[in-house]
Amino acid sequence: xxxxxxxxxxxxxxxxxxxxxxxxxxxxxxxxxxxxxxxxxxxxxxxxxxxxxxxxxxxxxxxxxxxxxxxxxxxxxxxxxxxxxxxxxxxxxxxxxxxxxxxxxxxxxxxxxxxxxxxxxxxxxxxxxxxxxxxxxxxxxxxxxxxxxxxxxxxxxxxxxxxxxxxxxxxxxxxxxxxxxxxxxxxxxxxxxxxxxxxxxxxxxxxxxxxxxxxxxxxxxxxxxxxxxxxxxxxxxxxxxxxxxxxxxxxx
Numbered sequence: 716x717x718x719x720x721x722x723x724x725x726x727x728x729x730x731x732x733x734x735x736x737x738x739x740x741x742x743x744x745x746x747x748x749x750x751x752x753x754x755x756x757x758x759x760x761x762x763x764x765x766x767x768x769x770x771x772x773x774x775x776x777x778x779x780x781x782x783x784x785x786x787x788x789x790x791x792x793x794x795x796x797x798x799x800x801x802x803x804x805x806x807x808x809x810x811x812x813x814x815x816x817x818x819x820x821x822x823x824x825x826x827x828x829x830x831x832x833x834x835x836x837x838x839x840x841x842x843x844x845x846x847x848x849x850x851x852x853x854x855x856x857x858x859x860x861x862x863x864x865x866x867x868x869x870x871x872x873x874x875x876x877x878x879x880x881x882x883x884x885x886x887x888x889x890x891x892x893x894x895x896x897x898x899x900x901x902x903x904x905x906x907x908x909x910x911x912x913x914x915x916x917x918x919x920x921x922x923x924x925x926x927x928x929x930x931x932x933x934x935x936x937x938x939x940x941x942x943x944x945x946x947x948x949x950x951x952x953x954x955x956x957x958x959x960x961x962x963x964x965x966x967x
């Protein structure tokens with residue numbers, strides 16, 4: 716993305732550097748998923764061709780069987796390439812998460828022990844566990860999802876265009892409405908709401924750690940402690956913010 720003044724945001728370069736150790740496997744998995752997407756379209760095209768053959772005045776049985784076997788082979792190839800692609804991406808995800816956690820552990824081993832006091836322990840858990848685990852969707856599933864949402868619609872659109880332009884126009888109505896519906900999700904208010912939820916989520920994680928550490932005091936005196944009250948307050952604030960965010964952007 717470009718900001719005002721022509722400065723290039725380095726997010727994509729940072730992400731590319733992060734994924735560099737597994738880039739080859741991700742590209743290979745993407746190619747397999749693209750082939751799987753094409754194979755997923757072929758059975759529907761074969762069904763249309765088979766219907767035209769069977770409704771003809773003189774049925775060409777040999778050609779009809781060839782179309783049927785082609786559809787069956789495409790379905791089998793789709794299952795095989797999908798499984799291989801997901802296998803590659805999940806292996807890449809496991810390797811990348813292991814490398815990142817080892818790098819973070821080596822970095823955190825140089826930090827003084829006093830740094831872990833208070834809310835920093837929750838931050839460590841969030842970075843080493845949750846943030847790294849959040850890459851699973853990006854690494855293990857995003858290549859296959861991206862290939863599916865790009866290759867399959869393009870193949871279907873190309874076939875529809877050469878079959879019937881009116882059917883193509885009707886098919887494009889739904890994506891146009893979806894784009895109009897969700898165009899506001901790139902707005903500054905949407906990103907600000909997400910950032911606020913993330914900040915409150917971090918406060919909630921820190922309050923939870925503090926609550927667990929003070930559980931012995933709560934069991935001894937059977938009274939609400941300060942960590943417990945803080946946890947209830949932060950949890951309530953997070954629930955209200957999340958509900959308001961969903962109500963606003965869910966209805967658009």
